[in-house]
Amino acid sequence: MKHRICLFLALAASLFVDQAQAQKAxxxxxxxxxxxxxxxxxxxxxxxxxxxxxxxxxxxxxxxxxxxxxxxxxxxxxxxxxxxxxxxxxxxxxxxxxxxxxxxxxxxxxxxxxxxxxxxxxxxxxxxxxxxxxxxxxxxxxxxxxxxxxxxxxxxxxxxxxxxxxxxxxxxxxxxxxSAFKLPVTPHAATKIEKANQGTLSDFGKETFGFIKVHGLRGKGRMSIYYGESREEALSTDKCETLDYLDIDLSAKKDSIMPLSKAFRYVNAQYEGSVAADSISMLYEYAPVTEKGSFKSSDKELNKIYDVAKYTFHLNTREFFIDGIKRDRWVWSGDAYQSYLMNYYSFFDAETVKRTLWAQRGKDPVTAHINTIMDYSFYWFLGIYDYYKFTGDQKFVQDIYPRMQSLMTYIDGRKNKDGLLEWMPGDWIFIDWADKLSKEGEVSFEQLLYARSLETMSLCAKLANDADGAAKYDQQATTLKKKLFDLYWNANKQALVHSRIAGKPTDNVTRYANMFGIFFDYFTADQKLGVKKNVLLNDNVAKITTPYMRFYELEALCAMGEQSYVLKEMKSYWGGMLKLGATSFWEEYNPDKKGTEHLAMYGRPFGKSLCHAWGASPIYLLGRYYLGVQPTKPGYKTYAIEPNLGGLAWMEGKVPTPNGDIEVYCSNKEIKVKSAVGMGTLKLKSKSKPNAPGAVVTEIGKGVYEIKIEKGKEYKIKYTYGPHGL
Amino acid sequence: MKHRICLFLALAASLFVDQAQAQKAxxxxxxxxxxxxxxxxxxxxxxxxxxxxxxxxxxxxxxxxxxxxxxxxxxxxxxxxxxxxxxxxxxxxxxxxxxxxxxxxxxxxxxxxxxxxxxxxxxxxxxxxxxxxxxxxxxxxxxxxxxxxxxxxxxxxxxxxxxxxxxxxxxxxxxxxxSAFKLPVTPHAATKIEKANQGTLSDFGKETFGFIKVHGLRGKGRMSIYYGESREEALSTDKCETLDYLDIDLSAKKDSIMPLSKAFRYVNAQYEGSVAADSISMLYEYAPVTEKGSFKSSDKELNKIYDVAKYTFHLNTREFFIDGIKRDRWVWSGDAYQSYLMNYYSFFDAETVKRTLWAQRGKDPVTAHINTIMDYSFYWFLGIYDYYKFTGDQKFVQDIYPRMQSLMTYIDGRKNKDGLLEWMPGDWIFIDWADKLSKEGEVSFEQLLYARSLETMSLCAKLANDADGAAKYDQQATTLKKKLFDLYWNANKQALVHSRIAGKPTDNVTRYANMFGIFFDYFTADQKLGVKKNVLLNDNVAKITTPYMRFYELEALCAMGEQSYVLKEMKSYWGGMLKLGATSFWEEYNPDKKGTEHLAMYGRPFGKSLCHAWGASPIYLLGRYYLGVQPTKPGYKTYAIEPNLGGLAWMEGKVPTPNGDIEVYCSNKEIKVKSAVGMGTLKLKSKSKPNAPGAVVTEIGKGVYEIKIEKGKEYKIKYTYGPHGL
The missing domain is CATH 2.60.120.260 (Galactose-binding domain-like)
Known part of the structure; x- marks a missing residue:
């Protein structure tokens, strides 16, 4: 009987759904x-x-x-x-x-x-x-x-x-x-409570976000709540970054919820006068997204990095993709651009991408770069490029195309006589938080992003049926790309130099333009090798200390097949934060710093965000360059799977798409693939021809094989792992 | 004692004012x-x-x-x-x-x-x-x-x-x-109440505006309030333009004020079910402006016209200068432009001009003409030109200049290959409410307004210290003015023709461009005479039936010294409305219509506004062309007084300025002048040299004399009235 009742209920539910869909306003x-x-x-x-x-x-x-x-x-x-x-x-x-x-x-x-x-x-x-x-x-x-x-x-x-x-x-x-829209909340208790001065210090066990609820509040006087991402911060009543003051006059006990949600692990509640409370707890506030992507491997530390990255990313995924949960809580375009990429390998929540792109762009007229930052205007274009690539959503491109045009018109209007962009009043040239980074003259990195943005304009013009625009932007992009190499490529250094000052290229080499040039595929094969050796793997070129630019540095290396090197770097850099007790990844991490130095930034002892979206990039790197899945036609109509163990014994995971997941398992003996969508092309290296029952295996180069992956079918492929990996 | 107490109070008040001014936030x-x-x-x-x-x-x-x-x-x-x-x-x-x-x-x-x-x-x-x-x-x-x-x-x-x-x-x-700003209100009672169907018809004696207050409302059912500018409208429950429905369930009596203020003379209150009320009254809502200007003459009908015009204008002067109080209650640029001019001769309320100009222009980007009407964009520029002329307020010009630039950029971007403006999608070419008025091709009237707007841009660019802009706009204006005469001036017809269609001038002559050309001073003396004879005083050229364009037609005639003719026209046209019982002046008046035909417009029996700002133009004409006062340098630093009786035995009045009034009395024997501001130049014709004690009289032409008017002095000038008036 039980089984039949369930069936009946399922049927009723499905009828209900049908009717609801017929009227889905x-x-x-x-x-x-x-x-x-x-x-x-x-x-x-x-x-x-x-x-x-x-x-x-x-x-x-x-x-x-x-x-x-x-x-x-x-x-x-x-x-x-x-x-x-x-x-x-x-x-x-x-x-x-x-x-x-x-x-x-x-x-x-x-x-x-x-x-x-x-x-x-x-x-x-x-x-x-x-x-x-x-x-x-x-x-x-x-x-x-x-x-x-x-x-x-x-x-x-x-x-x-x-x-x-x-x-x-x-x-x-x-x-x-x-207007009544709110993110959902769920109650959480502190894991540990200790006495501290005239109150208590509550530890919620890990970085978290939400509304503090004070239970049984009463008395007369002030209650102060000091929030800390670190214990030190919560205890530093005069230097912690966020706090709440409550002036109370209550004869009977009352529960009180703070009006603004905040980021913290520790909460230091202090009472003055006759004020007291029974306890505090929190209402955890979160974006109701689904964790569709996954990654697991033979390396436990890497798995921990992935899990903490995903938690970090989930905390920073709110109404929009924000930079960090403690401090700014703003929609920064450069930060969000990375979030989009992480999102495609985790929640695949297209809505949050779209709303973040709308929010950043705002309305016309354009009076400044997005977030006032020149590079951030360009990341906005790149975000649309990627959005279309991953989702195939042409309607959104058409909707937003007029605002792409007006932003590009603003940018085009700021070119100098040589057709290049340099600082003008009102511009912030950010690039990265890095000491002594020159913003003078015409910085190559900005021209490179500009070129890529023009390519994006050309693509989107076509999608919006603006043939004239497509031709115009294409021409502009071609001209600028040529200029980029004419002006900045230094054959001796085998690298793009950092800038031109007063019309002359400097001989300063930085990583930025060079690493982007790799995964934008702007270099010849020879140039790529030169850049890899002379820039990416050259310790004399100023190191990157933010997870923000580590994202691109490691991506560039992965794009050149350096997964083994990158795996070590990930374990060292993100593993380094974990070893220091991080429960979410930081805005900036410099292994050379000690103790509470790690908490400081912007000249303030607790200025640094300890939960920053751009700290979560392993989500993207592992999905894109280890599981090796990416769309080759918009919205995964076709896609590539090129697994790379990078030294792991095995790995497995899911990559979400607009219409279902692609599941990949890979060890050095076997690859298993199952996909809900499109037509995939699995590429692998094997010493001998792989054994793939039910599939056609084509050798496309010496020891390199291709297998077409049809949706809905399961593939189990035996192969022999080669000396140079997959 | 009494006197001394008053003095003391006055002193205290003045001290209070001083202190208040020291802190005037x-x-x-x-x-x-x-x-x-x-x-x-x-x-x-x-x-x-x-x-x-x-x-x-x-x-x-x-x-x-x-x-x-x-x-x-x-x-x-x-x-x-x-x-x-x-x-x-x-x-x-x-x-x-x-x-x-x-x-x-x-x-x-x-x-x-x-x-x-x-x-x-x-x-x-x-x-x-x-x-x-x-x-x-x-x-x-x-x-x-x-x-x-x-x-x-x-x-x-x-x-x-x-x-x-x-x-x-x-x-x-x-x-x-x-945000709490509201116009003041004051209670008024109905002058007459009569039974009507299941309720009462209240007559408030004349056109008015405000909130209906229902006294002693009780019972259960519906109360309906039908508003009428005419008795017919209020009684037409199915065709009146505005109404209120109140669904009531009140056991005890309650007073109730309607949420929206409305225009009416008659209010028809109808009750259903057990609903009843003791009475209704109104809260008259008004702009707290001061009536500074005045005009009185030997002609009682003209005085009545002036008074009703001023009442009409006051009713339409609200938070902004609006078109009419019953229907649109919107800020229309063409309507407001005339209100500005009337305002300079009545309230001289600079604030309402400024706020109307800001409100019309709104924010960038410009996506359409002001109110979507091509001519209305140009009136906006002209409004700023006049505002500066009358007030000398350079700061406002500087504040609004960036939005002048962006609107002009929008307009310049809509020129056709010949540098002229013609209809494009989204444009409304209004000109006037007139039957069979062609809007095809390139209408001369729009080019003429465009030229004047470019002249305004040039002037304002100078005031905003934009020398490049001034030169650019000046050049554009010159080119366009030349083109205007090259393309539209028909030497045979001695007039500007109405339009060019498919690159060829039509031979259609209308009044619009020709009358504006007069007071813009765009014609040679010969052209002026030609236009006067062949257009303005030519009954074969389609007549104007709106007070809106009557304003300019009569202004053009006054500018050519036809005050006697215009006086007769005013008495016939505005006097005609008074004879039909008007208590305020209308949106449109055609003497050929009969009875309730006068109430209809827009295909609706009560569609016409019976209290329209553009109906109040005698305020302007009488001050500007009869008392004859106008600034000759911005803000009345210098000004002209050229009284013209136009057949009146005498007239007297005040013209306000930013810093006080100019008072003029004029009969055909004597002129009296007293001014609080600037340096005036009184010009008059006299058969013999005027006798002006304490003043220097200069003969500047045969029988034409000039007298300098210093501020603060009273002048009484005896003269002998000539055969051709003053």
């Missing part, structure tokens, strides 16, 4: 607007020792007045419910209905339903729910409908309005309006 | 932002039969994150109170103070006080009140401070931030935040 708005609005909400949560600490670039606003419409053809009259955030009107075929109707009846036949909404404080948004008439991204929206009438009452028939398809985050509950 | 914000915010609030109050009816162009938003700062040098420490709309931080010399302090102490010496405010729903605004540290327009503000720090904690020293002086509306009460 969602809240909609002008595309990008809720993203911009919500990023304002989120980025304005930063505080520094109790002071509000907002961003220093332009914050944009949603359009306050938006018109939505769609045409429907109904076979029978339909009752339609309307939910709206804002003051609104409703029109059927252009005829307004009096007041603010909550239910309307649309007659059978072809009809146009329009809602026009004004809202200054929140994003104008609608939720329309009928049997077939529902709100979704197929509705059209505009911020200027230009529907004027002449003296006779005739509506203009040539208004030239631009309508764009509506935006949504798939909010499907009509009773929860978009 | 006001709420400040990013310039233009409150204007844009408040115009969104106001323009979204339009309803049509209970439906929300917003504008069809882009509504902009304030900057949601704004930084304010000022440096102060204090001789002693000062306690400073802070009032802020929004989430904020406070810094002294760059050091943030924890939390949201309401009072701070600034030490003696030179210090920089900064506040950074975030507010999505309202305009970020601050009010700072110390003894000498106060908020006013000398503070600097920015929406992107670009104050990044490097890894060592050093703040960027080359951020290139653009700071602009703060905006204000002179809100001086710290406890009334800007």
């Amino acid at each position: 969602s809240w909609i708005w002008y595309p990008g607007d809720f993203d911009i609005y919500m990023s304002n909400v989120m980025q304005n949560r930063r505080t520094e020792r109790g002071s509000f600490f907002p961003v220093f670039w332009k914050m944009d606003s949603h359009y306050v007045l938006v018109d939505f419409h769609k045409e429907f053809t109904l076979t029978e009259p339909e009752e339609v419910k309307l939910y709206v955030e804002g003051t609104y009107n409703v029109k059927i075929d252009g005829q307004a209905i009096s007041g603010f109707p909550k239910t309307i009846k649309i007659p059978a036949g072809k009809h146009k339903l329009s809602l026009k909404v004004y809202n200054q404080a929140q994003v104008p948004a609608i939720f329309v729910q009928g049997k077939t008439v529902i709100s979704d991204e197929t509705w059209l929206s505009t911020f200027e409908d230009k529907e004027w009438i002449d003296a006779s009452g005739k509506t203009s028939d040539k208004s030239g309005t631009t309508f764009v398809s509506a935006g949504s985050w798939h909010f499907t509950d009509p009773l929860i309006a978009p | 006001s709420w400040i914000w990013y310039p233009g932002d409150f204007d844009i915010y408040m115009s969104n609030v106001m323009q979204n109050r339009r309803t049509e039969r209970g439906s929300f009816f917003p504008v069809f162009w882009k509504m902009d938003s304030h900057y949601v994150l704004v930084d304010f700062h000022k440096e102060f040098t204090l001789t002693e420490p000062e306690e400073v109170k802070l009032y802020v709309e929004g989430t904020y931080n406070v810094k002294i010399d760059g050091q943030a103070i924890s939390g949201f302090p309401k009072t701070i102490k600034i030490p003696a010496g030179k210090h920089k006080l900064s506040l950074k405010v975030y507010n999505q729903a309202q305009v970020p605004a601050i009010f700072v009140q110390g003894k000498t540290v106060i908020s006013d327009e000398t503070w600097l503000s920015t929406f992107e401070d670009k104050e990044w720090i490097d890894a060592s904690g050093k703040t960027s020293d080359k951020s290139g931030t653009t700071f602009v002086s703060a905006g204000s509306w002179h809100f001086t009460d710290p406890l009334i935040a800007p």
Whole structure:
């Protein structure tokens, strides 16, 4: 009986789902607007020792007045419910209905339903729910409908309005309006509590994020809460970065939750006057993403690095991909660009990528680089390039293409007489946190990112059906790439030099342009080898100390097959943080530092973020260059699998795609592959022809074999591991 | 004793004022932002039969994150109170103070006080009140401070931030935040109440505006309120333009005020179910402007026209200069342009001009013409030209110049291959409400306004210290003016033709370009005479039926000395409306129409506005061309008085200026002048040399005399009226 009941329940659930899908309405708005609005909400949560600490670039606003419409053809009259955030009107075929109707009846036949909404404080948004008439991204929206009438009452028939398809985050509950959106929370207790001065120090066991809840608060006076990513920070009441002061006058016990969620491992609660509390706990706040990607290997330390990286990344994945959870909590483009790549190998949450890209870009006019940083404007373009590559989502490219154009117009307008970019008032040339890094003159790294961004523009112009734009940007990219090598390639040094100053190339070599040139595939084979030897593996070239640029350095080495070297580096660098007790990865790590020196940055003893998204790059490196999976056509229509053990005895894991996972197991005897999507090409080296039952094995070079991977099939391939790895 | 007490009170009051002035703080914000915010609030109050009816162009938003700062040098420490709309931080010399302090102490010496405010729903605004540290327009503000720090904690020293002086509306009460701004109201009773169906019809005696208050409302059911500018409209429950429905369930009596103010003379209250009320009254809502200008003459009908015009204009002067009080209640640029001119001869309220100009322009990017209308973009430029002429306020020109540039860039980008403007998708070419008015091809009127706007750009570029811009715009204006005459001047017709179609001038002559050409002074003396005879006084050229274009037609005739003709026209046209019972002047008046035909427009029986700002132009014509006063240098540093009785036996009146009034009395025997400002030049014709005690009389032509008018002196001049008037 039990089995039959389960079956019945499953059937009922599936019926329910079918019906729900037939009516799957969602809240909609002008595309990008809720993203911009919500990023304002989120980025304005930063505080520094109790002071509000907002961003220093332009914050944009949603359009306050938006018109939505769609045409429907109904076979029978339909009752339609309307939910709206804002003051609104409703029109059927252009005829307004009096007041603010909550239910309307649309007659059978072809009809146009329009809602026009004004809202200054929140994003104008609608939720329309009928049997077939529902709100979704197929509705059209505009911020200027230009529907004027002449003296006779005739509506203009040539208004030239631009309508764009509506935006949504798939909010499907009509009773929860978009502005009520909040990340979920779940209660966690401290793992250890000790007395500290006039209060207690609570240890939550590892880096975490959420709202502190004070239980049984009472008395009169002040309660102070000092947050610490380290024990030292929480105990340093005068130097910890974040805190809460509560002035209390309570005769009866009351539970109190702090208004802002914060990052911490340790919480130091101090009481003055007669104030006391029973205990404190936390409400862990998290993004409800699914951990689709995975990685496990024969190396336990590496597995720990992967797990801590994924936890670090999950903490920094919030409404948007942010930089770090303690301090900035802002949407930085350079940081987010890396998060996108990590995301494709972990959550594959396309929505968070899109909303972060919208939020960074904001509205026109462009008055500064993204986050004011020249390089960060370019990472934004690169993020779109990759987004399309991994998801194949052409609609998003079309939606955002006009804002790509206006940002590129801004950048093109800042070229100097030689067609290169150099510092102008208002620009921050960041590159990396590194001592004595020159930003003078025309830095090669910026020109290289510029070229790649122009290539992205050309690609996206094609996707947005702008043939003229595609040709223009392609021409610009070609010219700039040629110039890059003409001006910066130093044949003696076998490297791109760092900059040109006063029209002359310097002989300063740094890693930045050279490592990007590798995985952008800008070098000839000879140049690549030269760069590897003379730059990447040359200890005389200034070392990189941030996980931010380690990401690209290690990627460049992986792209050249140096997985064994990179594995050692990962174990040394990220393993080094773990050995120092890290429970999440840091903003910066310099093995030469000692003790509490590791906590300091920006001239402040606890200024450093100990949970920074860019610290989580092993997620990407292991999926992309060890499991070796990547799309070769947009959205994994076709993809490559080139496993590389890099010295591991075995590894296994999943790489998510838009339509399911690709599973890979690899040891030095056997490779197992199972894929839910597309058409894969497994490439491997073997001393003898691999034994792959049910598959066609093609030798494409000496000892190099290719096997086509069809979706839904399982492959178990025996092979003989060669002296140079896979 | 009484006298001495008064003196003492006066002294005390004056002391109080001095002290208050020493501390005269006001709420400040990013310039233009409150204007844009408040115009969104106001323009979204339009309803049509209970439906929300917003504008069809882009509504902009304030900057949601704004930084304010000022440096102060204090001789002693000062306690400073802070009032802020929004989430904020406070810094002294760059050091943030924890939390949201309401009072701070600034030490003696030179210090920089900064506040950074975030507010999505309202305009970020601050009010700072110390003894000498106060908020006013000398503070600097920015929406992107670009104050990044490097890894060592050093703040960027080359951020290139653009700071602009703060905006204000002179809100001086710290406890009334800007978002609480409301126009004042005062109670008025109906003058007549009669039974009508299941309720009452209340007549308020004349066109008015405000909130209906229902006294002693009770019962269960619906109360319906139908508003009418005419009795017919209020009684037409199914066709009246505005209404309120109240669904009521009240056991005890309650007074109720309608949420939206409306225009009406008649109010038809109808009750269903058990609903009843004791009475209704209104709260008259008005702009608290001062009626500085005045005009009175020997002609009683003309005096009535002037008074009704001024009442019409006052009703349409609200938070901004709007088009009409019943229907649109929007800020239309072409309508507002005329209001500016009327304002200079009545309230001289510079603030309302500035805020209307800010509101119309909104924010960048420009995505359409102002109000989507090509001509309306040009009136906006002309409005700034006149504003500077009448007020001499260079600061405002400098503040708004960047937005003038971006609008002109938008317009320049829409020129066709011949450098002319013609219809493009999204453009509304309005010109006037007139039957069969061609908008095809390149309309001469638009090119003429374009040329004048380029001249305005050149002037304002100079005022904003943009020499390159001044030269560029000057060159453009010259080229376009030449083209205008080369292409459109028809020597046979002695007129500018209406348009060019497919590259060929038409032979269609309309009044528009020709009458503007007169008072823009674009014609030679011969051309002027030709235009006057062949266009202005030619009944075969299509007549103008809107007060909107009557304004310019009559202005052109006055500019050519046709005051006698214009006086008759005014009496016939505006007098015609009065004879039909008008208590305010209309959107359109065609003497050929009969009865309720006068109420209809836009295909609706009560579509016409019976209280339209553009109906009030006699205010301007009488001050500018009869009293004959106008500035000859910006802000009335110098000015001309050229009275013209136009057939009146006498007239007298005041013309306001930024610094006091100019009073003129004129009969055909005597002219009296008294001025509080500048240096005036009175010009008059007299058969013999005028007798002007205490003044120097210079004969500048045969029978034409000039007398210099110094401020503060009274002049009584006897003269002998000539056969051709003054």
